[in-house]
Structure formats: structure tokens, C-alpha cells
Amino acid sequence: MSSISVENYLKNIYELEASEKKVTTNIIADKLKIAPASVTDMVKKLSSKGFLRHVPYKGVEVTEKGKRSALKIIRKHRLWEMFLVEVLHFSWDKIDDEAEAFEHIMSERMEQKIDEVLGHPVVDPHGDPIPSKKGIIRHIEYDPLTKVEEGTVVQVVRVNDAHPELLEYISKIGLFLKTKMTVLQRIKFDNSFIVKIGSKKQFLSQRMAESIFVQRV
């Protein structure tokens, strides 16, 4: 089987492909907090094993084989996040570290038990899709709050989970996954928002609004 290190490389490179046009050595080094020279080493190793395609000085791509591995790890990560929230009552801003480690030691049997106990969930606590056992993932492109017109009633369907501080803040104002809210005002000066959650008006900066994805109801 693959080491923890290898699994983290594959998962992160796969995820970077969604946000970067070219996945470069430096971008990987940055994400994994590892020196660029070390990334080059590992990238060469993973290429020779058929998990990546690497054009020196150009960038890196995951192969089909690499993608399959990445999706297995992502499935475990997201199932475990769900489990932490639903069964162990963790709050959604304090689960990433735990899941980051657990994704690597979760056996097939464990994965299945957790999936059963949770009733086969299709999204994690931040609204990210959970790949199926066969490695199929359904990407849905939701609109960020910034795309929504004043007066619209929306439901939160996904929140960028990269910054726990954002999750912590929006929890405090009552904004969770599935929360419904009305967009009261977009402030033209800086593209920030006033929304109504329950009976209260709440403020969301542009940066926040960009990380909150919604559907009109």
C-alpha cells in the first residue's frame, strides 16, 4: 500500500488541479509545506510509478491511476468528517486536522461501517461531494453568494472548508449548511452583503460571500 506521504501528495495534487491551470512544483510545495526540492523528488517517484505525468520545468498532472487513488482518500476524508460531526458532535470548523490523519488509516471495513451508520451520505459537512465507493464524484457548480441579486431567498449548499476561521465566524451568526437566508443588500462600495438569517440581519464581507455557495429557493 501507499504511505501517508504518497497519499497526501496524490490527494492534494488532484485537488489543486481544480483550482490551478498548471500544477507546478512550487504550488505543491506551498500547499504541503514541503521544500520545492523535496517535491521534485516525490513527483519523479510518483511519475515513475504511473500516478502522475511530469514534464520537467513545466508541471504535473494526475493520471487515471493517480485519480483513482486520490478519490479513495477523499472519500475517506469526507466520510470521516461527516462522522465526526454527526456521531461525535464535533463542530465543522474543528474536523479537518482529525480527518487529515484518519483518511490514511481507515480500512475498507471501517469505511463501510461508517458509511452504513451515516446512511450513505453524498456530501460532507461543508457540502463537498463524497466520491462513491467506485470512485465516481459528482461535481456541481453552485453560485457563490456574490452572484445573487438583492431580495433573493437562498439556501446554503456549500462552504469553502479551507479556512476554519470562516467556518467559526459564520457558525456564530447562525449560518450553516442548509441554512436559508434572504439577501437584503449588496453594498456597492466593497461588494459586501447584508443578509437576514432567522430574524436577524447579518453582515458578510466580499471575501466571505465568495466562499459561501447557495441555491435560490
Place this chain on the structure above:
Amino acid sequence: MSSISVENYLKNIYELEASEKKVTTNIIADKLKIAPASVTDMVKKLSSKGFLRHVPYKGVEVTEKGKRSALKIIRKHRLWEMFLVEVLHFSWDKIDDEAEAFEHIMSERMEQKIDEVLGHPVVDPHGDPIPSKKGIIRHIEYDPLTKVEEGTVVQVVRVNDAHPELLEYISKIGLFLKTKMTVLQRIKFDNSFIVKIGSKKQFLSQRMAESIFVQRV
């Protein structure tokens, strides 16, 4: 923090002290499935860090510091075993591997959540005591079934968890932790036993009976 390897050495050496008069390099090597020469290396390292006391060519002992570490790991191991059985519906003969890995990546926060969800259990699924958060462990010496006279009604309070095959077999005949049974007959020829579990008579060899601990009811 300590590595997985270090944690496994400490836990296993601590546990070996209960069953061996002297814990020697070879005994440790055998238990951990590591070459004796490697054990010597690690033992020297752990001694220099104050976790063990080592008299070359003689044997090894855990210090108070080493014992504290060992008990933390054992607590995590046993809590997680309990969780696997109670919440994830694993059977008691298929949990040791999972717990063996998880004991090392379980954070304090996780330990606490699990302890809460389980309602602060004091024994694991095999009847072994769970050390308290402060590292206090209550050893109770129960009688093995081999010490019980014919005709006695007993309750199972602990089963040696070292051999999954034993656990698997006794589950099949309806013998679990807390099961009550009547000792019908001790066969003098080989010290095996006939017991009554529910309405059925069941056979237990001497080796089995030695691993099943009971209390008279």
C-alpha cells in the same frame, strides 16, 4: 510528541511486564516482530530519554514516565475498541488491528468525545480495564474458568483478547462478556469443560477455559 514506533514499544513493554518476570530483548522482538538488534537500538534510545531502565544483557523495565505514556496509549486503544463495538457494530474479534493503528492518531479532543459518547466506560469489550484520564488503572484478578467447580453458575467478566480465533469461536457458541453459564462438567482426562449457555450444552477445551475469566453469581 512520540512516534508510532515509540508508542508501540512502550505499550508492549509495559504489557509484557505483567506476564514475564524479566522483559528481555528477545521477548520484545518476538512480540513486535522486529529483529532483536533493532530492539536493542530502540531500547537504548528510550532509556536515554528516561522511558525505560535498561541493564545490558539483563533486561528492561519501564520507568514511571514510561508507564504514564503506556497507560495513555492503552486508554486510547481500549476506548476505541469499545467505540468500534458499541457505535460501529464491529464484532469483538475484529477490532484489534483497527485499534492498534488508531491509538496513535487519537487526539485528546477525540479521546474525550468518544469517552462522552460511550458514557465513560470502565472496561473494554474484552473486560480489560480502561485507565482513567489521570492514568489510574484498576487491575482485578479474576478466576479463569479452570478454577471453577462443577455445578457453579458463573458470569463471564474478561476474555483474553490476544487470539481473535478464540473470540470468534466462543461468540459462535453464544459466549460473550457478561454471559451467564453453568459449569456442568470438568472432564478429568484433559481438563476440558462442558458448560450450559442458555439452554444448550457447549464444549470448552482447557486452553479455552484458561482464557475465560469469570465470577461466581
Place this chain on the structure above:
DNA sequence: ACATTAATTTAGGTAAGCCTAAATTAATCA
């Protein structure tokens, strides 16, 4: 086209945790 600069790779190391083979020590028994 060509020099500068930024990204990337190469070269040379380190630490942890393992290994095998050889040397040493302690225990046993003739």
C-alpha cells in the same frame, strides 16, 4: 537576441527505524 530573474532540478546530507552478519557476554553443564 540576450541578459536578468524566478522556478525548478540536482547534488549532497540527515534522521528514524528498520535489517543482516559478526562480535561479545552470560548462563549452563560436563
Place this chain on the structure above:
DNA sequence: TGATTAATTTAGGCTTACCTAAATTAATGT
């Protein structure tokens, strides 16, 4: 007591996954 044997330690290596510093390459701007 001295020789044999079994356990243990020492010596020397290997692999993984990192690191820093130096060399190389590609991209950019004049």
C-alpha cells in the same frame, strides 16, 4: 573450571522522506 550455547549487542547498511545550497532551465522585458 572451562567449553559450549544462546541471548544480546555492535557494526555496517538500507529506505523513506525530508532538508539546504548550488546549478540549470525557461520566461520576461528591453
